[in-house]
Amino acid sequence: MPHARCLIINGDDFGFSRGVNEAIITAHEKGVLTSTSLMVSGDAADEAIALARTHPNLGVGLHLVLVCGRSVLPPEQIPHLVDSEGNFPDSPLQAGLRYQFHRAAREELRQEIRAQLTKFRESGLHLSHVDGHLHLHVHPVVLGILVELAQEFEIKFIRLPAEELGMNLKFDRGGLLTKLVWSGVFGRLRDYGEGLLKSQGISFAHRVYGLLQTGSVTEEYLLGLIPQIQTDLVEIYSHPAIVRDGEPLNGPLGAGAEEFTALLSEQVREVLMANGFELTNYVRSVYLTQKRRQHE
Numbered sequence: 698m699p700h701a702r703c704l705i706i707n708g709d710d711f712g713f714s715r716g717v718n719e720a721i722i723t724a725h726e727k728g729v730l731t732s733t734s735l736m737v738s739g740d741a742a743d744e745a746i747a748l749a750r751t752h753p754n755l756g757v758g759l760h761l762v763l764v765c766g767r768s769v770l771p772p773e774q775i776p777h778l779v780d781s782e783g784n785f786p787d788s789p790l791q792a793g794l795r796y797q798f799h800r801a802a803r804e805e806l807r808q809e810i811r812a813q814l815t816k817f818r819e820s821g822l823h824l825s826h827v828d829g830h831l832h833l834h835v836h837p838v839v840l841g842i843l844v845e846l847a848q849e850f851e852i853k854f855i856r857l858p859a860e861e862l863g864m865n866l867k868f869d870r871g872g873l874l875t876k877l878v879w880s881g882v883f884g885r886l887r888d889y890g891e892g893l894l895k896s897q898g899i900s901f902a903h904r905v906y907g908l909l910q911t912g913s914v915t916e917e918y919l920l921g922l923i924p925q926i927q928t929d930l931v932e933i934y935s936h937p938a939i940v941r942d943g944e945p946l947n948g949p950l951g952a953g954a955e956e957f958t959a960l961l962s963e964q965v966r967e968v969l970m971a972n973g974f975e976l977t978n979y980v981r982s983v984y985l986t987q988k989r990r991q992h993e
Contacts, residue, residue: 703982704974705902706960707732707934709760709828712739712746714944720937720953722748724960725755729969730937732978734760734828737816738767746820756978758826758854759817761810761843763833764792769812775805789831796838803838810842814850826979828856828934832908835886844897854979856932857890857901858883858908865909868921876909883908900983903928907935912952916959923968930982931974935960 708721711733718741724730735745735757749757762768764785768775772783777799779785786792795802817824827843828834834843835857843855862880866873894901904926910918914935922933937960938946938953947953959965969976 702929702972702974703931703977704969705732705756705932705978705982706730706976707734707756707758707828707932708937708960709734709934710736710739710830710936710938710947711749711757711760712736712742712744713947714739714938714941715741715744716939716941716944717741717937717947717953718745718748720939720957721745722752722755723939724937724957725752728961729966729976730755730960731976732756732758732825732932734758734826734934735817735820735822736760736762736766736830737813737820738762738769746822749820749822754978756825756980757822758824758828758979759813761813761827761829761834761839763796763806763809763829763839764789764831766830768809769816770809775809777802778805778809789833792833793836796836806838807842810839811846814846814852818850823980824851824853826854826856827852832856832858832883835883835890837886837889840890840893844893844899847897847899852899853983854900854902855890855894856905856934857887857894858905859887859902860904860906860909862909864922864925868918869910869913871913879908900979902932903930905932905934907933912936912949912956914956914959916962916965919959919962919965920968923965923974924972926972 706729710717712735721733768779768783772779935956936948937957
């Protein structure tokens with residue numbers, strides 16, 4: 698009998714808004730979502746934490762916010778990172794260059810990362826994994842800090858985006874130039890990250906899908922992708938959302954609703970089963986992997 702393959706389906710931006718929280722919890726209860734990543738400084742973070750406590754099978758990690766969001770620390774404590782209102786830059790490029798070349802910013806960055814990990818720990822939730830808003834967590838400086846703090850905060854898994862450009866373009870050739878650039882940049886960051894995490898005994902999924910399809914992880918995309926996946930520990934992430942009046946959007950208009958619908962699809966569930974995938978989260982994937990090895 699073929700062994701089960703582990704698939705983690707993650708919803709990013711938990712805590713961003715009540716509409717995002719509702720979409721993530723509904724997709725977990727009624728769909729295929731197994732995991733989520735919490736923005737501890739999000740407007741609806743307290744509600745997200747309360748919801749997570751009543752859903753013990755939902756893996757919850759930290760969605761580290763270092764761009765396009767608010768800090769945990771007060772702005773006067775990290776003046777080289779945020780403005781007077783505590784907002785990070787909206788440009789990942791601007792933020793990344795600052796973190797790389799500004800010594801004072803790097804020291805403040807360490808303080809803010811520690812503060813976000815501490816706030817997550819204070820929630821009482823078990824830390825499933827760490828990833829980051831707009832993937833700034835794979836910036837070499839940020840990833841190095843996370844590795845330094847891994848033992849203290851029991852970081853066992855860190856997301857490293859890794860997907861095949863050619864496969865993605867078979868499904869959707871939209872945004873070709875952006876996909877080419879991102880594939881090159883994040884491919885190099887993945888190579889660096891793999892070496893660093895392996896040296897420290899920190900785990901990561903073999904493949905992580907979602908970067909090249911940001912805002913368009915639709916039912917059609919999932920039905921095409923899943924049969925093509927060739928490895929056994931996989932994460933697919935998206936940004937499901939339910940639009941509520943007066944709340945900000947965490948992506949292009951309509952994208953969150955479309956991705957939410959995809960996670961509720963019975964066809965998606967059926968194709969997962971047909972391809973031997975077991976839906977899980979990062980914490981349980983360790984147990985499943987060990988169990989599989991015992992039977993090999």
